[in-house]
Structure formats: C-alpha cells, structure tokens
Amino acid sequence: MTKEIGGYFQLEEMPGEEYYTDLYRVNLGRTALLWILESRRCKKIILPYFLCESVVHTCSENQIETEFYHLDEKLEVQYPKGQLPEGVYLYLVSYYGQLSDDRILEYKKLYGNIIVDHTHAFFQRPLKGIDTLYSCRKFWGVSDGAYLSTDTKLTENNTPDYSADRMKHILGRYEQDAGTYYKDMLANAAKYEGMELRQMSRLTQNLLKAVDYETAKAKREENYRILSELLPSENIFNQIIPEGPFAYPYFHANGMELRRRLAAKKIFVPTYWKNILESCERDSLEYTWAADILPLPCDQRYGAEDMKYMAAVVRECEELE
Missing domain, CATH: 3.40.640.10 (Type I PLP-dependent aspartate aminotransferase-like (Major domain))
Incomplete structure (x- = not known):
C-alpha cells in the first residue's frame, strides 16, 4: 500500500510504553x-x-x-x-x-x-x-x-x-453514559464468538x-482498601489483596437482588459467569460464587469519594431487605 501523506489527522502515536513489552x-x-x-x-x-x-x-x-x-x-x-x-x-x-x-x-x-x-x-x-x-x-x-x-x-x-469499528461504546461512554451505548457493547461482545x-x-x-499503569495500580489498591474498611466482607475471594485489584469481591446472601437495586441507582455490578446460574445447582459453591459475590468496581476511573458514595448506597440497598 502506498503511504499517504497529508490530509486530515489521525490518532496520535502515544509516547508511553505498554505494561508488558516482552509478551x-x-x-x-x-x-x-x-x-x-x-x-x-x-x-x-x-x-x-x-x-x-x-x-x-x-x-x-x-x-x-x-x-x-x-x-x-x-x-x-x-x-x-x-x-x-x-x-x-x-x-x-x-x-x-x-x-x-x-x-x-x-x-x-x-x-x-x-x-x-x-x-x-x-x-x-x-x-x-x-x-x-x-x-x-x-x-x-x-x-x-x-x-x-x-x-x-x-x-x-x-x-x-x-479495532476502529469496535470503539463506539467506549468512546460514546466517555462523552455520554453507559446506558446509551449498552446495546452497542453487547453487540460488540457477540462478535467475538468464533x-x-x-x-x-x-x-x-x-x-x-497511553495508560499510566503505576497511577492506575495505586488507585485500584487505595479504592480496594477503602471498600474493605467500609464494606468488610470475609470470603475466599479476598484472602489475598492482589496488586492493582480487578474489583472488590463483596458477598451478599441475596446478591442478584442487591445487583438490581444498585443498578436502579446507576451502580452497575456485572454478573460474571452467568452460565453458572443455569448449569449448576443452587446449593453448589459455584452457584453461590456467581450469584452472591458482587465485583464492586474499584478501578482507576474512581477516587475515594466515589468509593464512600458506593459503600453508602450498598448499605442503603441492604437495609431495604
């Protein structure tokens, strides 16, 4: 392909470095x-x-x-x-x-x-x-x-x-909200099959x-710490506090209902392993883990005030039971 010169600008080349450069x-x-x-x-x-x-x-x-x-x-x-x-x-x-x-x-x-x-x-x-x-x-x-x-x-x-055609929901949420682009996210995920x-x-x-990995890692760890203090939850998924945690695993005995109440207040907590809810017995460990462990977001998008707000809403929703 002949190299193009001139015309409109594309995305800039980022000056940083990936976290894994040798994989x-x-x-x-x-x-x-x-x-x-x-x-x-x-x-x-x-x-x-x-x-x-x-x-x-x-x-x-x-x-x-x-x-x-x-x-x-x-x-x-x-x-x-x-x-x-x-x-x-x-x-x-x-x-x-x-x-x-x-x-x-x-x-x-x-x-x-x-x-x-x-x-x-x-x-x-x-x-x-x-x-x-x-x-x-x-x-x-x-x-x-x-x-x-x-x-x-x-x-x-x-x-x-x-990847250009798969970025709509990511760019859209940056400028608007998750709900507007939720269907686009689902449609995008469906394309990954096969x-x-x-x-x-x-x-x-x-x-x-372009990611500041050290800052992101530190934010995740601090957010996790705040949630662990405000929402203590002794379960097997928080025995080790990992570097740059993925999420804060919070146990609630009626996890699916709590998810629905949080979603109504625009706190979106995914249900990973949905297939487990269909394939495993209700009294199995796998079913309990999938249904009742809530991966509360603690990532680099948020700060201490967000964690305090989320914890307060979780407690408010729990009191409705």
Missing part, C-alpha cells in the same frame, strides 16, 4: 488460549466448572476434548494429583487475583502441564515456563487485546486485527501505551 500480543484472551492449544498440540483440557462459557466454546470449536473439575471452599483444585500425559493440560483461573505464584508453582509441580488465566490479575507477572494469558479490556478502556506469555511459537499469527487468532491491533496497542 506476545494477540486480539483476545480466548485466541491467546487458542494459540496455546494449537502450538502445544493439546488434545484434552481440564477446566474448572466455575468458568465463563467463552473458554469452553473455544475448546469445543477447535475439537479439544474437555473434562471438568470442582474447586473446594478454599479454591483448591479437586482433581486427582499426578503428572498429566502429553497433550493434556489443566486450566487454572486466578479468580479476583487469588491464585498466588506459590500456588501456581505447586500446581506445576503436581500436574506438569498447566495453563494460567490471569484475566483478573493483570499486574501479576507471568512465571517462567508457564503458559499465562491476560485480557486487556477487563482492566482498560480498549475493545480488545490480550497478552500471552509462552515459549511456543505460532508462525501463522501474522494477520493484524482492526473469532480467529490475530495480532493485537495497532489501535489497541497504541492506546495501551
């Missing part, structure tokens, strides 16, 4: 997993029941046999111990950043073949020799993008992704260079 860059977390599955010649993957369905779909769409395991009340893997045979991998998820490096190394020693999902733990650096994936849109204002730490190579990963593995788009990579 592979791909378009989505699920395609990062696809990279691992293909390059490792994975035949079978052992997944937790407590898992979003996009991972399961990625495996089934690529003819990977799946088996499932439960977690106990301490988030310990309930699967027979022993080195896994070639082509079989155990999938580990760091829920709310609760999977420490020490535990990852223990599982590596126990099972050998493991894949670590740090979707909820962006700031937790990967361990050498352990396939680890990260999703960018769970932490930053981008529509896509993922990082992958692995020592395998996939030569077919040469096609760049393009998406092929591609390189991270230039647009996403450029936007990630």
Whole structure:
C-alpha cells in the first residue's frame, strides 16, 4: 500500500510504553488460549466448572476434548494429583487475583502441564515456563487485546486485527453514559464468538501505551482498601489483596437482588459467569460464587469519594431487605 501523506489527522502515536513489552500480543484472551492449544498440540483440557462459557466454546470449536473439575471452599483444585500425559493440560483461573505464584508453582509441580488465566490479575507477572494469558479490556478502556506469555511459537499469527469499528461504546461512554451505548457493547461482545487468532491491533496497542499503569495500580489498591474498611466482607475471594485489584469481591446472601437495586441507582455490578446460574445447582459453591459475590468496581476511573458514595448506597440497598 502506498503511504499517504497529508490530509486530515489521525490518532496520535502515544509516547508511553505498554505494561508488558516482552509478551506476545494477540486480539483476545480466548485466541491467546487458542494459540496455546494449537502450538502445544493439546488434545484434552481440564477446566474448572466455575468458568465463563467463552473458554469452553473455544475448546469445543477447535475439537479439544474437555473434562471438568470442582474447586473446594478454599479454591483448591479437586482433581486427582499426578503428572498429566502429553497433550493434556489443566486450566487454572486466578479468580479476583487469588491464585498466588506459590500456588501456581505447586500446581506445576503436581500436574506438569498447566495453563494460567490471569484475566483478573493483570499486574501479576507471568512465571517462567508457564503458559499465562491476560485480557486487556477487563482492566482498560480498549475493545480488545490480550497478552500471552509462552515459549511456543505460532508462525501463522501474522494477520493484524482492526479495532476502529469496535470503539463506539467506549468512546460514546466517555462523552455520554453507559446506558446509551449498552446495546452497542453487547453487540460488540457477540462478535467475538468464533473469532480467529490475530495480532493485537495497532489501535489497541497504541492506546495501551497511553495508560499510566503505576497511577492506575495505586488507585485500584487505595479504592480496594477503602471498600474493605467500609464494606468488610470475609470470603475466599479476598484472602489475598492482589496488586492493582480487578474489583472488590463483596458477598451478599441475596446478591442478584442487591445487583438490581444498585443498578436502579446507576451502580452497575456485572454478573460474571452467568452460565453458572443455569448449569449448576443452587446449593453448589459455584452457584453461590456467581450469584452472591458482587465485583464492586474499584478501578482507576474512581477516587475515594466515589468509593464512600458506593459503600453508602450498598448499605442503603441492604437495609431495604
């Protein structure tokens, strides 16, 4: 393509640096997993029941046999111990950043073949020799993008992704509100089903260079601290306070109703793992975790006053019961 000179201006090249400059860059977390599955010649993957369905779909769409395991009340893997045979991998998820490096190394020693999902733990650096994936849109204002730490190579990963058409809901919310662009966000997410593995788009990579990671990390940690003081919640998902927390996991015995009341006051708390509410028994740990753990936002968009306001509204909504 002939280089264009002149005409109207495009987005500027950002002068900063990404948080992960030495990892592979791909378009989505699920395609990062696809990279691992293909390059490792994975035949079978052992997944937790407590898992979003996009991972399961990625495996089934690529003819990977799946088996499932439960977690106990301490988030310990309930699967027979022993080195896994070639082509079989155990999938580990760091829920709310609760999977420490020490535990990852223990599982590596126990099972050998493991894949670590740090979707909820962006700031937790990967361990050498352990396939680890990260999703960018769970932490930053981008529509896509993922990082992958692995020592395998996939030569077919040469096609760049393009993100411009996926930015409407992100840019729209910046200037207006979430509700106006909520349908656009859902429509955008639906397009990710079955998406092929591609390189991270230039647009996403450029936007990630503009993030002040240290400030964002510090804000998340301070906001988490404030919520933990105003809304103390003893549950397995806040035993470890991770670096730059994903969210503040708050337990409420009637979590779905509390979500509805908060949404009416424009405090939007997502229900992750909605598929669990349909596939698991109500008395299971997985169902309780999906329904009654509320990931209260504590990210870099907000400050101390926002946290105090949110905590007050949570208490107000709880008093209605």
